[in-house]
Amino acid sequence: xxxxxxxxxxxxxxxxxxxxxxxxxxxxxxxxxxxxxxxxxxxxxxxxxxxxxxxxxxxxxxxxxxxxxxxxxxxxxxxxxxxxxxxxxxxxxxxxxxxxxxxxxxxxxxxxxxxxxxxxxxxxxxxxxxxxxxxxxxxxxxxxxxxxxxxxxxxxxxxxxxxxxxxxxxxxxxxxxxxxxxxxxxxxxxxxxxxxxxxxxxxxxxxxxxxxxxxxxx
Numbered sequence: 001x002x003x004x005x006x007x008x009x010x011x012x013x014x015x016x017x018x019x020x021x022x023x024x025x026x027x028x029x030x031x032x033x034x035x036x037x038x039x040x041x042x043x044x045x046x047x048x049x050x051x052x053x054x055x056x057x058x059x060x061x062x063x064x065x066x067x068x069x070x071x072x073x074x075x076x077x078x079x080x081x082x083x084x085x086x087x088x089x090x091x092x093x094x095x096x097x098x099x100x101x102x103x104x105x106x107x108x109x110x111x112x113x114x115x116x117x118x119x120x121x122x123x124x125x126x127x128x129x130x131x132x133x134x135x136x137x138x139x140x141x142x143x144x145x146x147x148x149x150x151x152x153x154x155x156x157x158x159x160x161x162x163x164x165x166x167x168x169x170x171x172x173x174x175x176x177x178x179x180x181x182x183x184x185x186x187x188x189x190x191x192x193x194x195x196x197x198x199x200x201x202x203x204x205x206x207x208x209x210x211x212x213x214x215x216x217x218x
Contacts, residue, residue, distance in 0.1 A: 008077045009049055012060060016045045019070040021062035026052050 016024070024036040036051045038044055052060055062070040 008073070008075050009053070012049055012052070012073045013045055015062065015071055015073050016048060019062045021070050022065045023063045023067075024048055024052065025061045025063060026055070026057040027059045027061070028056060029058050 022038060024038060025033050026036060027033050034055070036048055039047055058075050059072055060075075061072045064070055
């Protein structure tokens, strides 16, 4: 292990010896951290450095017993890890594709629902218009029947009035004829002998006395 202070391992060893931390925390490029215990035996810092470099790391923090940061060391020998983070991984690409697919599915479902609702609204409006037309036709038919009924009632009333007037006229005429007959009854009684003589020509009707009394001899 090179312990030159110009190398990362040398700077890490010098910093460990300087701060003498109780625990070391190493961070990967994706900020995934792992804690490394500090042994109490000899050559403990070489063992800590070996444990740190067992996996790729970009930063190491030196912590005290309470977890406070005493210092840190940046890994200048591992730029590849940072470059790899700039390129999307296969999982990221897969997740992005799934997100786009989900967005397309949601858009298609939303469009289908909108079209279904549009068709349903059009059908409901057409049904309401048809029902309105039927109601208007029924109202017009009821109005026409009402007018016909009113005309029939008017015709019946006029016919009844005409019949009553004719009956009144006939009754008045019959009453006048009867009254004239009653008034003419005395004259008819006086003319009965004359009519009788005309019906029996062999019999000479008695002479009418001047005083209006017929004698027994005649």
